Amino acid sequence: MEDRKSSVYFVTGNSHKFEEVQQLFDKELKMITLKQLDLNPLEIQADTLQEVAKYKLESLKNRISEGSYFIEDAGFFIDSPLNGFPGVYSSYIFKTIGNEGILNLIKPFEESKAHFASVVALFFEPLDKAYFFEGIVNGTVSSEIKGSQGFGFDPIFVPNEIPDKTFAQITRDQKNKISHRGKALKQLIEFIKKRT
Ligand code: ITT
Numbered sequence: 001m002e003d004r005k006s007s008v009y010f011v012t013g014n015s016h017k018f019e020e021v022q023q024l025f026d027k028e029l030k031m032i033t034l035k036q037l038d039l040n041p042l043e044i045q046a047d048t049l050q051e052v053a054k055y056k057l058e059s060l061k062n063r064i065s066e067g068s069y070f071i072e073d074a075g076f077f078i079d080s081p082l083n084g085f086p087g088v089y090s091s092y093i094f095k096t097i098g099n100e101g102i103l104n105l106i107k108p109f110e111e112s113k114a115h116f117a118s119v120v121a122l123f124f125e126p127l128d129k130a131y132f133f134e135g136i137v138n139g140t141v142s143s144e145i146k147g148s149q150g151f152g153f154d155p156i157f158v159p160n161e162i163p164d165k166t167f168a169q170i171t172r173d174q175k176n177k178i179s180h181r182g183k184a185l186k187q188l189i190e191f192i193k194k195r196t
Pocket of ligand 1: 012013073074090150151
């Protein structure tokens with residue numbers, strides 16, 4: 001029988017996210033097997049990623065009978081000139097107007113500031129409470145769509161650490177080193193390491 005202590009579930013329908021997280025686990029937490037569960041948890045419309053993440057995790061409580069699991073909620077925030085939009089509406093905006101639509105919105109402005117944020121919520125057996133880990137990465141919006149790696153808004157986000165490339169022009173490993181998700185996941189990995 002499989003020792004379930006050595007497995008942790010990442011509940012996500014987004015395989016790109018899973019691959020990024022899988023790479024971090026492979027590198028930094030070899031004794032744990034990461035498994036993807038696509039359960040389509042409830043996503044409420046709220047003002048903050050933290051609230052969305054909290055409800056997303058809670059909605060899984062009666063659907064996963066045993067083992068530890070986590071979810072992630074991420075968003076793309078164009079601080080200037082869009083005051084943080086699309087933020088918690090990122091999924092909807094990506095599906096409707098996409099990267100081209102975003103670039104059209106900010107075309108009249110010469111400068112931009114943006115960030116990605118990630119909130120990871122973990123239920124870790126046998127501890128009966130939720131744990132949260134957060135990460136952000138700051139940058140700007142590219143004037144054009146560039147690169148073919150990554151997903152979502154990656155082709156239009158230029159991180160401050162690598163100012164001549166979008167997230168879609170760097171490797172998964174490079175993205176993980178500086179990204180919102182990489183930062184949140186490193187904290188989760190440290191948390192699990194201390195408790196196993
Ligand atoms: P889940 O099943 O894990 O919820 P999702 O694709 O619905 O996956 P989110 O709600 O967390 O993901 O993310 C909202 C949107 O933000 C998502 O549709 C992506 O387009 C975008 N996004 C999130 N993380 C990103 C990243 O690292 N790079 C580019 N775009 C990202």
